[in-house]
Amino acid sequence: MIDDGSTPETAFAGATRRRVCATPPADVITLAAWLATEASGYDDVLAAADSNGKDWLPRAAALAGVQAFSDVIGFSAADILQRAIYAGDLIETVQSHQPRLWATVRTAAFASLAGDLPARDLLHAPSTASVPGIRVLGRQAQGGLSLKDARALVAGGRALASADNFIAVLQPLAERLGGVLAASRAAVDAGYAPNSWQVGQTGQIVAPEVYVAVGISGAAQHVAGMRDSSLIIAINTDPDAPMMRLADIAWQADLFDAVPALCAALDGYCSRNTGL
Ligand SMILES: Cc1cc2nc3c(=O)[nH]c(=O)nc-3n(C[C@H](O)[C@H](O)[C@H](O)COP(=O)(O)OP(=O)(O)OC[C@H]3O[C@@H](n4cnc5c(N)ncnc54)[C@H](O)[C@@H]3O)c2cc1C
Numbered sequence: 001m002i003d004d005g006s007t008p009e010t011a012f013a014g015a016t017r018r019r020v021c022a023t024p025p026a027d028v029i030t031l032a033a034w035l036a037t038e039a040s041g042y043d044d045v046l047a048a049a050d051s052n053g054k055d056w057l058p059r060a061a062a063l064a065g066v067q068a069f070s071d072v073i074g075f076s077a078a079d080i081l082q083r084a085i086y087a088g089d090l091i092e093t094v095q096s097h098q099p100r101l102w103a104t105v106r107t108a109a110f111a112s113l114a115g116d117l118p119a120r121d122l123l124h125a126p127s128t129a130s131v132p133g134i135r136v137l138g139r140q141a142q143g144g145l146s147l148k149d150a151r152a153l154v155a156g157g158r159a160l161a162s163a164d165n166f167i168a169v170l171q172p173l174a175e176r177l178g179g180v181l182a183a184s185r186a187a188v189d190a191g192y193a194p195n196s197w198q199v200g201q202t203g204q205i206v207a208p209e210v211y212v213a214v215g216i217s218g219a220a221q222h223v224a225g226m227r228d229s230s231l232i233i234a235i236n237t238d239p240d241a242p243m244m245r246l247a248d249i250a251w252q253a254d255l256f257d258a259v260p261a262l263c264a265a266l267d268g269y270c271s272r273n274t275g276l
Pocket of ligand 1: 156157158159183184185186187198199200201202203204214215216217218219220221222225235236237238241253254255256
């Protein structure tokens, strides 16, 4: 059972019955209480290790009296799993002695089975419920492509220096790459970008085809969220920044010159190859 339809193949090898839970925008306490009861008939309960899954799955596990494992990236047996710890610097192998496995899994580490799931296997969580002590005042859809679905991410850091710069400099590049914007925590904390754009240990774990890190130093907590990207491009004035060492393409330059120049180069490439 998992919240977004993507699910780890090996975790379900040999499973006799599998159900996927589509979670509407319900409050986390409602979801946790519902899941703790609903899941009693199942062996394993898995959720994506994103900000939602990390919020409600441990709560539900606690209510069900089960230990939850976080950030699972692999299984070597039904009860032996690998999980990332210390911002992904170490991989811990753990054996569970519990009869049931509850875990959040990093979806980027597994192949998706979403397309294979028959509709009858969908389980719908309640969208509303009355929870003592909580009243939902409103909800706002974010819209657009999510960080996890985007094939290209253009991520900005503290060096962007303002919210206006963040959009004005990075958005044109994201549009040319068909991607969306992301951010370091320093950029989010400074108010340059919304919290939902944060990549890293306390943000989203992503693995796009292209990740452009603009003015991001590459702290371990940020790299923990994007190190599995297929192609990493770094733009930074400091050649010794950790992100420059990690990157497949490291461009030592001032971002305020480099990003517009990259956009112009992409425009030139497109017009030469399409005649537009
Ligand atoms: C418990 C914990 C959890 C955390 N979780 C996260 C997380 O999930 N995600 C996250 O991102 N961080 C996280 N952090 C914070 C992390 O440690 C770093 O502080 C943060 O990632 C730094 O963001 P930054 O790279 O934008 O800023 P900085 O580290 O300040 O780097 C700015 C970079 O921009 C470069 N630069 C400056 N000017 C220019 C220019 N004009 N052109 C080009 N380059 C320029 C500099 O050389 C530098 O490398 C966490 C920290 C803790 C303690």
